[in-house]
Amino acid sequence: MQRMIIGAFLAVLCLPFSAQAFTLEGHLVQGGMAIGKVEPATTVFFHGKAVRVSPEGLFVIGFSRDAEPEAVIELRLPSGTVEKHPVRIEKRSYKIQRIDGLPPRKVSPSAEDLKRIRKDIALVKAVRKKDDPRTDFLQPFIWPVSGRISGVYGSQRILNGKPKRPHYGVDIAAPTGTPVKAPADGVVSLAHDDMFYSGGTLIVDHGHGLSTVFMHLHKILVEEGQRVRQGDVIAQVGATGRVTGPHLHWGMNWFETRLDPSLLVPPIPEATAAAQ
């Protein structure tokens, strides 16, 4: 009897607290991003790695294209208590995309090209290691351009008949010169005029390892280290790198994990694009 009373008392006292102490909101789906909240000074582990937690107790995690359906977020509370919170990640099915008629050089690069490609990869990799304390990723994202979606996240590409790595971003068809807007506040972490595959390439860091990348740009209008605000014109759409026509490739990363930016924005305003 006494135990029952104590049990009821604890439930009333503790439940509202524990319900508030850990929340996770966002897209619990392959390619998705979620924002968590914990008691400040809690250490958060995801896939065995400590994740940056803001002074307010906010953190971000991302799920890869082929993420396993079950993951665990481990919390080490300031009191020393360890909590394990299971996360269920929804599975997606991906499109097969065939692109023919590409110049052979862009499909099977030469030894010389490979040198350049490795250099490009190293640059991008270094930039994506950044773990800035800013929490710009909390802002609701906007589309960087409007137009017709010509490629979606996760699709498997078959270029000139050869299966390639999946497409990690969303392609928006738009004429060369169309202004590209910053989808959220951030700091420019990479501005490169001519990468082998991605041509004019721009990366904006939104904090805590969350970044967005813009590829095939005609012109880049910002510099590395520059603070940008949501809606600022940062570049122009182009057809540089390995492309068949002018479009913006928009990608999103949580460190090395490639996410689907289209999950974070409302349906694309196609009509606006036609009016521009």
Ligand SMILES: [Zn+2]
């Ligand atoms: Zn693309």
